Every structure is written in structure tokens, then in C-alpha cells.
Amino acid sequence: MTIRYRLNALGAALALGMAHNAQAIEFKWSGFLNMVGARSNDSALYLHDEGNIDDNGSFEESTLGLNAIVTINEKLSIAAQIANAPSDRSIDFDWGYGTLNLNGNWAVKAGRVKFPGYLVSEYVRVGYAYPWIRPPEVVYSINMAAPTMGLDAYDGGALRYQGFNDRFDYSAEIYGGGRSTDVMDFDKMYGLVLRASNDIVNLVTDVNWSTLNNPPGLAPATAAALADTANQDMFTASAGINTDWNNLILYAEYAYTLLDFINAAGQSDDVGITGWYTTVGYRFGNLLPHLTYQSLDNGNGGLEQTSWTAGLRYDLGTATTLKLEWQRIEPEAARAGANVPVNLQNQSGLFANGVDVSPSDEVDMLSVAVNFIF
Amino acid sequence: MSRSTGMLWPVALFGLLLTGSVHAGLAIITHPDNPEPALTLNQVKRIYLAKARTFPQGGTVRRADQAPDTPAYREFVSKVLGLREQQLNAYWSKMTFTGRGVRPDNVGDDADVRQWILQHRDGLGYIDTGQVNEQVKVLLIVP
Incomplete structure (x- = not known):
């Protein structure tokens, strides 16, 4: 359900039934709801601060979001979204920015902008928009062991060029800014995103x-664990492809992060973190079965993880989808003496560090979700 | 088939002939005062998917959609947008929840769109070709 309000500058003319060219300000709001339940067969906590999934089960990935878009005219629009972060019941300002379309090709935007670099990073919380219950965590987890590094949004500005030819819509976007969160600050963030898409394929x-x-006010123990990555540079690069052709669905994405840190000898060092996945699915009417393989590898002998996921998405009507997934996760801890930041030394795959319980070599996880948009 | 049902066939056939225009195609329409002379299929598609925000000649454009249960809507989604309805819904969820664009207004059926066009000089809509009258300007016929 969508509600629109119109504020017509020439309302009187409209009342008279006259055709007019009035500039109308349009306000439109929408929302999404993910109800997610997940349970593993292991007592080690999976996706700490995101899902907190173990053998007791978890509903912490459930998310509610509300979104408003105000179109002032064909050049200027303002959009914002509030949502609760996974495992957090409080509603946060997720993103909100203004866009000025300078002409048909060029646009600038400013505000809090969702990180645009990956295939689904801009709508990572909107379960209805993708086949999985959670986007593949080896790329999209906010865990520091995954290449995203918690890079969720930036406060700043962007310049975008977009165009099209007979075969593709394409765009190039440069952005810059920073972001401060409760657990991590991103200073001096800037980047470039290239996209091309048509009816069949989407490339980024x-x-x-x-x-x-480290943000100010971090708990002393946490700050100590993150001291070796404080005020350090990181570089990320990714490439992704998504197709939806003749009912065949394919996602493949590769993300790499090179993170600087101060090693045990007190010298500047770096570690490469690689995450990639492939998803293949086939749509039978409203039913979409899919299969995903994921791989995560922290360099320098750091942690690793692979997993297989078999999933089903069933569309109920036009705004609701039911999902079921079974995932087998094979985590590996960092090897003894691995040359990685302290915070990643005690972790096994994307299972929590700082917890006495280590996961088994194979962990099975079952997840169920209902996604609504309204 | 019973005899009584069989006798209904001529009536049904006559009705089908009367409403045959339902399957004759779609007319992409605007207000008669709109200076835009014509649109291509790809231009209509880009405007409806919020990839273009103006008419090719530069004027503001406001889009009217039909209700999802109308034949014209289903025909428009498949023939003009070239998508399945699930693909279109997923597309709009991505556009909306990234703040990039909004779905067109759901105005109603053919008659509602025609009426809406009367009130919007910058409007763009689609109706069954059999519903076209002198009060709208046809920019494209999609057979």
C-alpha cells in the first residue's frame, strides 16, 4: 500500500478541471519488514552483532524499515530511511540524502548515503529485493573478518554520471566522506563505482x-583489541555480476580488502581479506530454488570459511515472500602465530571471537524468513 | 458440453467481437496539449522505470500506472517493460529502498487513466487501443 500526497501549486486550476503544468511536490512512503528466525546445531555464536545465531535459535536478524521519498521537481528529490540494525531493537537513521539532477546525465547527492560498492549493498536490509534470507555473509557481514569491514554508509557527497546506449545503462559515481559508528570510524573515505545493466545482466x-x-568512548578492552588497526588505511575492490534471464538467476561477486595494521613486532603490515560467492537459481513460477557457495579467506594464515546454502524463495502475491534456507558452514580458525590483527586471531570463520566456545568443523544452520514490502 | 451451454457460444462470440479491442494492443497516451510528437518503445520503458525523468523534448513527465489486476497492466509489463511481474516488483523495491525512484501512480483502469490524462498536461499513461478517443493524444501504439 502506498499513500501519496500532492501539493499542487495550481490547485484551483485543477479544481476547475483544467489541464495544467503545475509543479507538484510528491511525497511517497514505503516500508519493509523481515521476520527472520535462524538456528544452528552449534553453541558457538554465528554472525556476532548481526544475527547472534546458535543452537538456541535467534530472531535477531528481523528488521523493520520505513522509507520516504519527496520529489520536489524533476531535478530535486530528498529520500530517507529509518530501520533497526540487526540484533538492535532501536530504530536508527539508516540513510537520507538529497539528489540534484543537473541534467539528464549528471547528478550530485549529499547526506548519509548507503555504501554503493557491492551488488546489493544499497538495499542490503531489504530482504524482499533479493533471493536469500541474508546476503552472502562472506562479502556482506559487518564482521571485521569480512571484506565489507562494516562499511555500511557514508556521510558525504557523490557525483554521478549516467548514460545509456543500445545495449546498456551505465553509470560512474565518485564519492567521498566518512562515517562514525558505535564500534568503528571510517575517516577520509572515498571511492569510485562503475555500473552497467540491461534487462538481463547487472554489472558492478x-x-x-x-x-x-576507533571511535571515542569505546570500551577499554575493545579499544585495546582494536589498537593495531586504529588510524590505519584500508583499500577495497570488488566486482559483481547478476543475471535474471529466462528464469535463470545468477549472482557472483568477489570482494577484496587490504587492511593495514601494526603487527606484533610493532611494524606496519597488512593483511588481505577475500570473500566471494556464487548463487545459481531457477524460477518456477512463484518458486525460486537456489544454491550458493561462499568462500572467505583472511590472508597471512588468518581465519577461513566456506559454506553451501540450499534455499527456496516462494512469492506470495506481489509484496510478500517466504524463504527457507539450509546452510552448511565449515569454519577454520587462524593458524597459530598468524600475522593478523589481534581482533581476528581468536575467531573461527564468522563465529564470534572472545567466546570460549569454538565451533565444530561443520555447522548446519536452518533459517526461515518472511519478507514484506508495503 | 450441454445443449444449454452450447447455445451460449454465439453470445460469447459476439461479446468477444465487441470486446476484441481489449486484445488489439496498447496506446501510450498523453494530453492533447502536450507538444511531444511521439515516443519509441524504449523511451516509454525508460520513463516508466524512472530511468528518464523528462519527455525526450525536455518537458516534465508524470506517469500513470494501471491497477495490477487490469489486462492493460499485464500487457504493459510484458510487452513494454519486457519483465515478469515478480521482476518488476523486485525492481521497484530496489529503486524505492535506495531512494532512486518511485513507482508510478496506480490510477485505476482504462477509463480512469483517460480521465487522469485530461487533468495532467504532463501526464503519460497507457490504455487499450479500443479505449482511445479524441480527448487523448496517442504517442505510440504497441500492437
């Missing part, structure tokens, strides 16, 4: 340079 590639820092 990006590069990003950021400076990581």
Missing part, C-alpha cells in the same frame, strides 16, 4: 579507500 565494480579508526 568498485574501489574504495578509507582510514579506520
